[in-house]
Amino acid sequence: MKIGKQSTPYQAICTSNPETIIVRGHDLVDTLIGSISFTDYTWLLVAGSLPDEKQRRMLDATLVAIAEHGLVPSVQVARMTLAASPEAVQGAVAAGLLGCGSVILGASETSGAFFRDIREEAQASGRSVEAAAEKLLRGYREQKKPVPGYGHPLHKGHDPRAERLLAIARELDVAGIHCEIAKTVERLIPEIIGRPLVMNVSSAIPCVLLDAGYPLLALKGVPLLARTAGLIGHLLEEQTRPIGFVMSAAAASAIEYDGPAPGGFVANEN
Known part of the structure; x- marks a missing residue:
């Protein structure tokens, strides 16, 4: 089923044959790997050309500035997701990124x-x-x-x-x-x-x-890319110094129930 307006079906990011992989016109193996930084590569992938020195340093500075910001909601949900599903690091990273919206990072x-x-x-x-x-x-x-x-x-x-x-x-x-x-x-x-x-x-x-x-x-991809690195750091720590269930328990103790209950009922979730 065709959804939305479509024009000629081309893309200009990557192609390959059995011997060569081309990314934005550059030979991945002979020109890019080991020769440029990941910041250079990000600019190339997004903007279509390699950055100059000023562009590289500016993008690099923004990535460093936003990669980590403590136990914000996106980090908390990632750590608690890993606590509940320790085999799914990718799911925990995804959960953290899905929590990045108009208030956090958007x-x-x-x-x-x-x-x-x-x-x-x-x-x-x-x-x-x-x-x-x-x-x-x-x-x-x-x-x-x-x-x-x-x-x-x-x-x-x-x-x-x-x-x-x-x-x-x-x-x-x-x-x-x-x-x-x-x-x-x-x-x-x-x-x-x-x-x-x-x-x-x-x-x-x-x-x-x-x-x-x-x-x-x-632009939205910059904080998402940066925060991915921060999430991976938190998830490594979650595997070695877990606090996911500590945060879950803290939430349960901090938030009181005020809904209906049978007479004489006293909540004690501990």
Whole structure:
């Protein structure tokens, strides 16, 4: 069954014959293996060309920045999945990645789209970046939509990861229109939204990568790729120092039952 619009059936990522494997036009064995880093390879697979030094360092910095963030929900579900099914590391990794959405790790994609919209509004209207950002921010306020990539429950004054990524972008002379937009939005938020919200790492990642030439539609894959490495580290530790059932028991003790029960019943799940 044909689903959706389809054009000529081609793909331009990989092909092979019995002697040679070609990835994005490069001989995998003779040119890529042992010659480029995994960060280089990621850029090649996604963008279709090998990165220059600045692009490599910028992507590498974002991957390092977001790979690990403690016992967030995606990590907890991965560790508890492995505790329940110790033979299925791949299932535990998948469970952790499935828990990455608009609240955890998904904001890089939405922030990138937000910055694109501001850039296009400025270009189309001939107005300044500040005027375009103000227009879109007021629209977010009227619709009561959260501004993607701003605010953090722990990092109130500034997100050190975001500041470091922006500093690297400046050092590499990569910072451009999207970094300008990101900082302009942060400056306008207190006046328009009514309270200060700092740039977090999920808005820093798209602004520095877009300025480096990374594709907008692939932004969500960056935190997913990075967090996969973090999940594997947690799952190795779960096999040697398990806490999956400890977390499960802690949840049971922290959450009280308030539904109906027979008279005289006293809950004691321990």
